[in-house]
Amino acid sequence: MKYLRWLPLVLVLIAAWNMNLRPRVINLDEELDIQDPAVSVATQGHSEAWGGIDLWAYPGLEYWRVLKRLQQAGFECSVPQDPARGGQPQSGQHTVHCNLEKSWPLQRQQTLELRVNYDLPGAGGRLQAVQAASVVSPAAWREKMAGLLRGLHLLEPATLEVRGLEAPSSDDLARIVADTLMNASWTELCGGNTRMSCNSMLEKRRKEGFPALPSEAWRVGSINELRFRLADMGFASSGRTVDRDRFLPVRVEAGRMWLDMERMDLAGQRETLAIAMDPVGARPVQIQLKGRSGLREFPLTGKATTYNDNHEQWLFPLMAGAFVSDKDELENSGGRKALWLYPQDMDETGDNLQRFSANLAFVDPAFQPQLLQAYIDFLRRDDSAEAQLKLQPPLQTADRMAAALQRSTVGALLPAADADALIAEKYRGADSAIVRAAWALYRCELGSELQEIDAVCWTHFTQSDNAASQLLQQDLQTQLRIYASLDADNPVQRRLQRLAVAYSRSASRP
């Protein structure tokens, strides 16, 4: 009992320790790996017990990071096992138990039950939920003492619902999401070798927390970059995923294609977001977020998804309830899917083109005009030196485009009148005469071995589009002069003559 007189002093010392009066050494490397200062600002006042997990945890945090931090705090954790196959889980949700024996000021065990999700993108699992408990070693006096100390906030509570980083409002959620998605963000600057920028960002985040929302469109990466970054926050696609490399689960509403994602924060609050994409390049153009306080919308300036040497990939939604199987057959997936398309395949002649063409028939009819336009733009774009110096004859360019349209079947997706109207409307400028000329060749030159040019169709073209018709006719005269010495059965001569006949027939028709 004689030692009890020192009890108040001991309690004061413990309180001082808990009030952050202990010396703190900040090591930058450790800081980068361990804690985003903005998260610290947002979780201020949370419990420091259980390795401080309530200060730094958030849904989507990679499990290996969670484990590393808990091990640094002295916890021992069970190894998650796939119950069916053994070894580290590849999918599904698994529970991990972590324990830490504490002897001061009372003998007890701190336990954590972690829910780890292995279905999100990225290697290994990601944190989904945490339950914390503190169990005092059985003895009546210890339990009484624990009650007293807990009452004085000198001992962690018996249980804790770990909330970690949470967004009290939809605006707060938007700030955190913007920070995660935007280029030159915390993850960009502090994940690479830009240490100086990172240092100043660390300082700013220590003072201000998450940055304020940008006043302009958020400059973000491609849709796949966004998906991976959002997985770091625990967001996952809402739809069923079938063959991730070929499809993306999407929603189509009011002519727009959306990728829906959702998560539960550590407190169990459901949060959703949706990203609208332009099919060409699958560029993110808008984001909608819904947290604890209503819907928020923000414009995005996203990057295109590219493949092989910077060619843009396209992402077009398929008809409702359909996806294309490996055998290029339409199957019912129970949700809307968008199909990744590689436009260069449409310029080829082999299996790729066949596969590509088979897929096109399943594209949502509402998006087929956009697909046709994207394809025309793709065919029209020629970055070669010869094109820049305008060395190629217009007739060759028009022929090439018309042949590609015929091979790809894109032009045949729409009813002829609708397609004609689209070309006339979207490519009506003087600088688009070559597109209209190519379209006329595609529409009027019949697909037989010895191609005939439909006289009625060609007459309509020459009479309704003087600029495009003149462009071809002038070049035709030039080419006829150049190749005049060729035999009549030379394919070039035959081609030019057929076109010349079509022009003379159209001139003689009323």
Next chain:
Amino acid sequence: MSIRNCIVAAIMVVAANQVHAQDAKSLEACLVAFDGIQWSLPYSPRLSAGNCHHEGNSADIEFFIHEVLDADARSLDYDSRYAADKKALFAFFEQLFRRHGYQLGTTETDDDARVPYVQRAAFQRSNGDVIEYMASSNVCRLKLKKAGRP
């Protein structure tokens, strides 16, 4: 697809890559080296510029020949189509060089070909400038040698 076509396709892919390596500025500088010729490329066969070298009194440019299988050519067998392509190519350059004051000099046909066509030719201008024309299976090469100078 036959082995021959595979090889041709592979060469085309390599050729296509080299074309993109050729920037507009260097191609323009190269074409200007062919004194006074107002360049355009043939309607058929389609060409794209490859290597180019010009120095002092000489210039040398390679064009890759792209096979175009249009409907009119489909009825022909391979040899006839090949020869028809080469004939069209020669007709184009003969016209181009004639317009710029060159006269056709010597020609050389491919004697082994079932359907003969001009494989090599020389065009000469009154000032003595000579352009040599050479057409192989997938490359057309033009060499300018200016007169009276090495």
